[in-house]
Amino acid sequence: MSATPTTGREWHLVARPQGWPKPEDFALREVAVPELGEGQVLVRNVHMSVDPYMRGRMNDVKSYVPPFQLDQPMDGGAIGEVIASRSESLAVGDHVLHGLGWREYAVGDARHATKVDPEAAPLSTYLGVLGMPGLTAYAGLLEVASFKEGDAVFVSGAAGAVGSLVGQIARLKGASHVVGSAGSDEKVRILKEEYGFTAAFNYKNGPVAEQLKEAAPDGIDVYFDNVGGDHLEAAIYSMNVHGRAALCGAIAQYNATEPPPGPRNLGMIIGKRLRLNGLLVSDHQALRPRFIEEVSAWVRSGEIKYNETVVKGIDHAVDAFLGMLRGENTGKMIVSFDA
Numbered sequence: 339m340s341a342t343p344t345t346g347r348e349w350h351l352v353a354r355p356q357g358w359p360k361p362e363d364f365a366l367r368e369v370a371v372p373e374l375g376e377g378q379v380l381v382r383n384v385h386m387s388v389d390p391y392m393r394g395r396m397n398d399v400k401s402y403v404p405p406f407q408l409d410q411p412m413d414g415g416a417i418g419e420v421i422a423s424r425s426e427s428l429a430v431g432d433h434v435l436h437g438l439g440w441r442e443y444a445v446g447d448a449r450h451a452t453k454v455d456p457e458a459a460p461l462s463t464y465l466g467v468l469g470m471p472g473l474t475a476y477a478g479l480l481e482v483a484s485f486k487e488g489d490a491v492f493v494s495g496a497a498g499a500v501g502s503l504v505g506q507i508a509r510l511k512g513a514s515h516v517v518g519s520a521g522s523d524e525k526v527r528i529l530k531e532e533y534g535f536t537a538a539f540n541y542k543n544g545p546v547a548e549q550l551k552e553a554a555p556d557g558i559d560v561y562f563d564n565v566g567g568d569h570l571e572a573a574i575y576s577m578n579v580h581g582r583a584a585l586c587g588a589i590a591q592y593n594a595t596e597p598p599p600g601p602r603n604l605g606m607i608i609g610k611r612l613r614l615n616g617l618l619v620s621d622h623q624a625l626r627p628r629f630i631e632e633v634s635a636w637v638r639s640g641e642i643k644y645n646e647t648v649v650k651g652i653d654h655a656v657d658a659f660l661g662m663l664r665g666e667n668t669g670k671m672i673v674s675f676d677a
Contacts, residue, residue, distance in 0.1 A: 342380065342422050346371050348411040348441030349655055355396050358593045359663070363396070364656045369411075372445045374424045379434070379448050381418035386439035386652075386673045387465040388659040389414065389499075390564075393592045402618055414439040415470060417454065417461045428453065435464050442652055442675060459634065466499050466670030467644040468634060470619055475503035475562075476629045477622035478584040480511070482615050483560045487512035490554055492573055494518075495564030496538065497525035499670035500586060504562045505535050506642050507633075517553045519546065519569065521665045528668060532643050547572035557581075565590045571601035574612065583614045593663065645669030 345368050353363045374380055392414060395406045406412050416439035420432045425448035428434065434451035438444035454464045466472065478500075479485045491508040495501040496518025505516045518529045518538040529538035537553040550558075550572045559581050561573035566588025573583060591598040607614065636642035647667035649658035655673045662671040 343371050343382075343443055345369065346441060346443035347652055349652075350409055351396060351406045351412055352409060354398055354408070355393075355593075357595045359393070359396065359656075359660060361656055361660075366653065371443050374422060374445060377425050377447055377449070378423075378445055379420045379425055379428050379451060380422035381416075381434060381436060381438070381444045381446070381451070382421050383416045383418040383439065383442060383444060383675055384433075385417045385462045385465060385675070386655065387415035387470075388655065388662050388671050388673060389470075390587055390589050390592065390662070392659065393663060402620075411438075412440040413437055415465050416440075416444065417464055418444060423448070433461060435469070440655060459637070462646055462648070462670075462672050462674070463637070463644070465672060466646060467503060467637060467642065468630065471499035471670060472503055472633055473622065473626060473629050474586060474617070474619040475500045475507060476633060477619060477625050478562055478586055478617045479504050479507055479560070481622060481625065482617045483562065483582045483584040485511060485513075485560055488514050489559040490515035490517075490557065490578075491560045491562065492517045492519075492550060492554060492558040492576065493562045493564070494541075494569040494573075495587070495589065496520055496529055496533075496535065497668050498564060498665075499667075501562065501564050502529075502533055502644065502669055503633075503642065505529065506533050506636075508560070509534050510636060510641060515554055515556070515558075517550065517558070519549075519565075525668060528645070532645075541569070545572075547575050550576050560584075562586060563588070567591060567598060571603055574601055574603050574606050574610075577606075577610060577612055579610050581610060581612050583612065584617045585614060586617045589663070646672050648672050648674050650674055 352365045428448045436451040493501045497520040518535045519541045526538045529535040539549040557578040561583040564587045567590040645668045
């Protein structure tokens with residue numbers, strides 16, 4: 339094994355974005371790699387995740403997860419190889435899932451890293467279909483939205499890491515109708531031809547409410563919201579009595595500089611007796627064993643398909659993040675570091 343590195347590069351947030359983040363809000367800096375303490379490991383990151391929730395962490399506001407600090411390394415999901423260890427639980431050569439992304443080398447407590455098997459599944463899947471996005475889809479649909487066989491389901495942002503799995507899980511669990519929205523005709527094709535959605539539409543081609551009504555003329559029972567805004571308003575119009583919605587994200591307004599208008603039809607929630615629930619995956623960790631068992635079996639059998647958009651090199655991590663916010667990814671956006 340090569341000598342333990344003494345320096346590594348990491349991305350720092352250097353300015354809080356106003357509206358859309360800009361490349362100059364970030365800096366890639368070379369820093370010293372800390373010495374290991376007792377119970378710690380040094381991990382060479384192989385893949386890191388960029389996710390929509392990270393945009394909120396760039397604002398200095400109180401939320402469910404602390405904001406990124408200026409001139410400090412950002413963090414997020416990552417997969418890496420242990421290259422030095424002072425822990426009995428993890429050995430050199432082990433691959434681990436951990437929360438210290440946005441850097442080449444991570445030093446952290448072994449108890450905060452989860453060993454993963456590169457033989458069981460490609461390492462990148464532990465950041466996507468078998469990771470946080472997958473569990474978000476599984477828990478949001480089955481537990482938060484109380485999906486039941488025969489439900490008609492609408493998923494916004496359906497070609498992304500979470501949405502693509504929501505639609506496929508709904509189909510496998512016996513949905514009567516699965517509709518997805520996406521931002522390009524090619525993504526619409528993928529939803530229908532690869533993921534097995536009953537119907538799909540490009541939200542850029544016309545009013546969402548009209549396209550949803552055409553795609554689901556008998557209404558919807560479950561809405562999985564990754565977008566907010568006009569998608570949420572359209573879903574409320576189309577939801578049947580006692581419909582349920584899992585509100586996972588609102589990417590349409592993450593970069594807004596003014597408070598966005600809320601749905602104009604909230605009064606319909608009363609007459610339709612709708613249930614709209616917010617969703618944080620951290621509340622549903624107890625489902626993880628069942629999720630891994632069921633979804634990994636579907637992946638192995640080919641019943642669930644997944645896509646990854648891979649950007650090479652830590653130098654391009656911010657490009658990947660900004661591309662994800664613009665919807666340039668199909669499936670999970672992954673940054674793979676050069677070996």
